[in-house]
Amino acid sequence: MTDLLETDLRAVLARHAASVTADAPAGEVAVAARLDAGDAGLAEVMALTDRTHRRRWLAAAAAIVLGGVAIGAGIAGQARDRQVDTSEERPDEALRGAFEAEGSPAGVAALYVMDRLGIEAPDLVVRQE
């Protein structure tokens, strides 16, 4: 037999859980960026951050911008390989299209994080060249 307390417990837990929303696409990108950074890259950026949500995002971006990890270094190389004109006004859009066309989640993830943080693709490309 279910008593009143148990009924109320179910209700209160369900109510609090239902009030929680999460940015699943953003989380997916953050995880992807961290996976791509690898242990060494992650350790490097974690040393620069503390454990707050916003700073974890910055850590993901830092992993990209530092260029010491595959995802950052790969952006410029892939732009070159795909003959994307980085002098265009929005080379990130051209890159995003190229990445999406070939199903490169790492590339799309990088651009997504950059976009969220206001990092300009040309800056990254120039930094890498």
Next chain:
Amino acid sequence: MTTPATAPAAPWDPGLLAVYRTSYLDLVRLAVVIGADRAVAEELVQDAFVAVHRTWDRVRDPLPYLRQTVVNRCRSWGRRQTLERERRPRAAEPADLVADELWDALARLPERQREAIVCRFYLDLPDAEIAVILDCRVPTVRTAIHRGLAKLREEVPR
């Protein structure tokens, strides 16, 4: 130009990505009802996915493993927060959540009792599955739930 030693690999295992897309929000909610702050809950769940990815080849049933990882990380985070919580009143809930003495009493339970009660009354799991998540024996789960409910009855008479 920095040249990567290897081409960037697709970071997500497709199987794990599918699990992520179906269970991310549920796991964040689990972390919150166990006691994590909302902003931290997402980060803890992301941590769990990164950790599970490393052992993905050996994971046969990902959801219990992810739940266990989330619970463990919530526990670690909670322990770090204990002193701070004792010195500071609990953060105000959003306006749409009224003050709830049962929720507050739940938050004051010892961690294992709270975790067991959440697994039972939020996830609706049987004792054996709760024991896997909490990494303890089934009798321990039953005891934790029994004692937790008793404390809640004392604090919040019904």
